[in-house]
Amino acid sequence: MxxxxxxxxxxxxxxxxxxxxxxxxxxxxxxxxxxxxxxSGVAAIAxxxxxxxxxxxxxxxxxxxxxxxxxxxxxxxxVAAEGEAKLILIGGSRSGREYSPRVAVKLxxxxxxxxIQLRQEGAVIRAQRxxxxxxxxxxxxxxxxxxxxxxxxxxxxxxxxxxESAEQFDVDVELPQPRVxxxxxxxxxxxxxxxxEADTIVSxxxxxxxxxxxxxxxxxxxxxxxAAVGATRAVVDAGWRPYAEQVGQTGKTVQPKLYIAVGISxxxxxxxxxxxxxxxxxxxxxxxxxxxQVADYGIVGDVQQIVPAMIELIAKPD
Amino acid sequence: xxILVYVRQVPDxxxxxxxxxxxxxxxxxxxxxxxxxxxxxxxxxxxxDAGAPAEIIVAAVGPARNEEALxxxxxxxxxxxxxxxxxxxxxxxxxxxxxxxxxRKEEATLIFCxxxxxxxxxxxxxxxxxxxxxxxxxxxxxxxELGGGQLAGRHDVDDGNESFTVALxxxxxxxxxxxxxxxxxxxxxxxxxxxxxxxxxxxxxQVKSKVKTxxxxxxxxxxxxxxxxxxxxxxxxxxxxxxxxxxxxxxxx
Numbered sequence: 187m188x189x190x191x192x193x194x195x196x197x198x199x200x201x202x203x204x205x206x207x208x209x210x211x212x213x214x215x216x217x218x219x220x221x222x223x224x225x226s227g228v229a230a231i232a233x234x235x236x237x238x239x240x241x242x243x244x245x246x247x248x249x250x251x252x253x254x255x256x257x258x259x260x261x262x263x264x265v266a267a268e269g270e271a272k273l274i275l276i277g278g279s280r281s282g283r284e285y286s287p288r289v290a291v292k293l294x295x296x297x298x299x300x301x302i303q304l305r306q307e308g309a310v311i312r313a314q315r316x317x318x319x320x321x322x323x324x325x326x327x328x329x330x331x332x333x334x335x336x337x338x339x340x341x342x343x344x345x346x347x348x349x350e351s352a353e354q355f356d357v358d359v360e361l362p363q364p365r366v367x368x369x370x371x372x373x374x375x376x377x378x379x380x381x382x383e384a385d386t387i388v389s390x391x392x393x394x395x396x397x398x399x400x401x402x403x404x405x406x407x408x409x410x411x412x413a414a415v416g417a418t419r420a421v422v423d424a425g426w427r428p429y430a431e432q433v434g435q436t437g438k439t440v441q442p443k444l445y446i447a448v449g450i451s452x453x454x455x456x457x458x459x460x461x462x463x464x465x466x467x468x469x470x471x472x473x474x475x476x477x478x479q480v481a482d483y484g485i486v487g488d489v490q491q492i493v494p495a496m497i498e499l500i501a502k503p504d
Numbered sequence: 505x506x507i508l509v510y511v512r513q514v515p516d517x518x519x520x521x522x523x524x525x526x527x528x529x530x531x532x533x534x535x536x537x538x539x540x541x542x543x544x545x546x547x548x549x550x551x552x553d554a555g556a557p558a559e560i561i562v563a564a565v566g567p568a569r570n571e572e573a574l575x576x577x578x579x580x581x582x583x584x585x586x587x588x589x590x591x592x593x594x595x596x597x598x599x600x601x602x603x604x605x606x607x608r609k610e611e612a613t614l615i616f617c618x619x620x621x622x623x624x625x626x627x628x629x630x631x632x633x634x635x636x637x638x639x640x641x642x643x644x645x646x647x648x649e650l651g652g653g654q655l656a657g658r659h660d661v662d663d664g665n666e667s668f669t670v671a672l673x674x675x676x677x678x679x680x681x682x683x684x685x686x687x688x689x690x691x692x693x694x695x696x697x698x699x700x701x702x703x704x705x706x707x708x709x710q711v712k713s714k715v716k717t718x719x720x721x722x723x724x725x726x727x728x729x730x731x732x733x734x735x736x737x738x739x740x741x742x743x744x745x746x747x748x749x750x751x752x753x754x755x756x757x
Contacts, residue, residue, distance in 0.1 A: 195663065253662075255631065255643075256640065259635070279662050280643075280644065280660065280661060281662050283627040283628070284627060284631050284641070284643045284644075286628070286631075287596065287597065287600070287627075287630075287632040288631050288632070288635040290628075290632070291600070291635040291636055292635065295714075296597070296714035296715050297595070297596065297632075297714075298715060299596075299625075299628055312718075315625070317528070317624055317720075318521055318528060318622065318623060318625070319517070319622050320625065322521065322528055322720050323721050323722075324717050324719070325718050325719040326716065326717050326718065327716055327718050328715045365640040365670060365671070366640050366642060367669045368666050368667070368668055369656075369668060369669055370667035371661075371664060371665070371666050371667070372665050373664040374663055386755070386756075411756060419680060423680075429665060430663060435620065435622070436620070436644070436679045436680050436681075443755055444749075444753075444756070453517075455517065455680075461723070461725070462725075464755070465753045465755050467745070467749065468731075473731075478729065479727075479729070480727055481728075481729060481731065482727050482728040482753065483728065483732075483745055483749065484729075484730070484731040484732065484745075485732045485733075485742070485745055486731060486733050487733070487735070487741060491734070491738035491739070492734055492738045492742045492745075493742075495738060495742035496742045499742060499743055499746045500756060500757075501757055
C-alpha cells in the first residue's frame with residue numbers, strides 16, 4: 187500500500203492531504219492509497235479523508251492530542267511496517283520534515299525530502315527536488331523496500347473528493363512518552379488564507395518602513411486581492427510580523443500564481459522561498475535590488491505612493 | 505560535558521554554482537562554513553563563555569576542502585575538530601550514522617546542526633541522528649538557555665512557536681535569529697592552526713546512501729522583467745502595472 191499521513195488544522199483536513207493523494211496516484215506504485223489520520227478527536231478529519239483514498243486508518247487517542255516528533259514517528263513507522271507500505275507520504279511542512287527522518291531510520295527506509303515529482307521507474311522510485319537554496323532541481327533515485335517521502339506543498343494538484351466514502355479502520359499503537367516539555371505556545375492567528383495554499387501572496391520587506399506601513403500597504407493590498415500575507419526574515423526579526431508569515435530559507439516555501447513583493451530587496455534566502463511563483467511583481471525604491479532580476483513586472487519607486495494607488499485601482503473580489 | 509557541532513561547507517549565498525556532467529559543480533564557487541551551522545557553534549561557545557564546563561568538538565564529513573570550514577570553526581573558538589574524509593555523496597540518513605558514531609566515541613551529550621544547510625536543502629540530519637541515538641530533538645530553535653543538565657528555549661513550529669524544556673542528552677537544530685555568530689579574530693585564526701584536527705576515513709564507517717542523485721539542472725526561469733519607473737508620476741505607474749496584471753498576465757480581476 188501507499189500510506190499518506192494526513193495533515194490538518196483547525197478541525198479541517200489540509201490541502202496537502204489531497205495533494206499527496208495526487209502524488210501517490212501519479213507515482214504508479216501498486217497498492218491501495220491509504221490515509222492515516224493521527225490525533226485526538228479526529229473523526230471529522232477521517233470522514234473527509236475517506237472521500238479521497240481507498241482506505242483510511244484512524245489512530246484517535248488523547249495521547250496524540252499534541253503533535254510531537256517522537257510519538258508521530260512511532261505511530262507512522264508502526265503502521266507502515268504492519269501494512270508493508272512501499273511508499274510513506276508525509277507533508278513537507280515543518281513538522282512533517284522533522285519527524286519523517288525518524289520514520290525512515292525506524293524502518294531502515296530511504297528518505298526523499300520535499301519532492302516536486304514522484305514516479306516508479308522499474309525497480310527504483312525517481313523523484314525531483316530543489317537544492318542549493320532552490321537554485322537547482324535534482325533528480326534523485328531511491329532503491330529500498332520502503333521509501334519515506336515528504337511532499338512539497340503547493341506543487342501537486344489537489345485530488346477531488348469522491349461522492350463515496352472509503353472504509354475506515356481503527357488502529358492501535360503503543361506510543362512513547364514525549365520527552366520534550368512544551369511550556370508555552372504562541373499561535374499565529376489569521377483570518378486570511380494560508381500562505382502555502384494561496385494563489386496570490388502579497389509580501390512585505392523592510393522597505394514598507396514600519397509595522398504600521400506593513401498593515402496599510404501589504405495587508406491593504408492583500409485584502410483587496412483576497413491574498414495571503416508574507417514577510418521577509420528582516421520584518422519578522424524586527425517584530426513587525428509573526429514568524430508564520432515568513433517566506434524564505436528559514437520560513438515557508440511558496441509557489442503561488444502571483445507573488446507581489448513590496449519593499450523587498452530580494453536576498454537569496456528570501457528568493458529561495460518564492461522564486462518558483464508563476465508571476466512575480468516587485469515594487470521597490472532601489473532599481474538595483476536583486477528582486478527585479480526575478481520579477482516579471484515591477485515599479486522602481488516609493489511603495490508608500492505606489493501601493494495605495496494600486497489598492498484604489500484594484501476591484502475588490504466578489 | 506562534550507558538545508558536538510556538525511558543520512557543512514557550502515557555497516556562499518551569492519556564489520555562482522554550475523552544472524557539469526549532470527551534477528552540481530562547485531569549482532567556481534566560494535565555499536564557506538554554512539551560517540546555519542555557525543549559529544549552533546556560537547551557541548555552544550556562549551554556553552562555555554557563561555561557565556558551562558564544555559569541550560566543543562566540530563565535525564565535518566566530505567572532501568579535503570572541508571578542512572577550511574573546520575579551521576573557520578576552530579578560529580571561532582571550537583576546541584578541536586574531526587574531519588571524516590569522503591568523496592562519496594551521502595544523504596542525511598546515511599550521514600546520520602557517521603555523526604552518531606562520532607557522538608558515541610566522543611561521549612557527547614549535546615549535538616548541534618544547522619536547520620537546513622544551503623547545499624542540500626535538507627532538514628533531516630538532526631532528527632535522524634536523534635532517532636539513532638534514542639534522544640529527543642528540538643528543531644529550528646531561536647532561543648536557548650542551559651542549566652542544571654537541561655535546556656530551555658523556544659523554537660518554531662507549523663503554526664507559530666513553542667517554548668520548551670528538555671533534559672540532556674538532546675539534538676538541537678538551529679536557524680537565523682538564535683544569536684549573532686562572532687567573527688574570528690586574527691590571533692584566534694593563528695591559534696586555530698595549532699588546534700587538533702583529526703582525520704578519519706569514511707570507509708571505516710561502512711555507510712551507503714539509499715538515495716543517489718542522477719541528474720541536476722539549474723532553475724533558470726526566464727522572467728519578463730518589465731520594470732516601470734515611477735519617477736514623478738507614481739499613480740500613472742501603478743495604473744500601468746495594474747493594467748498589465750489584468751490584461752497581459754491575467755492574474756488579477
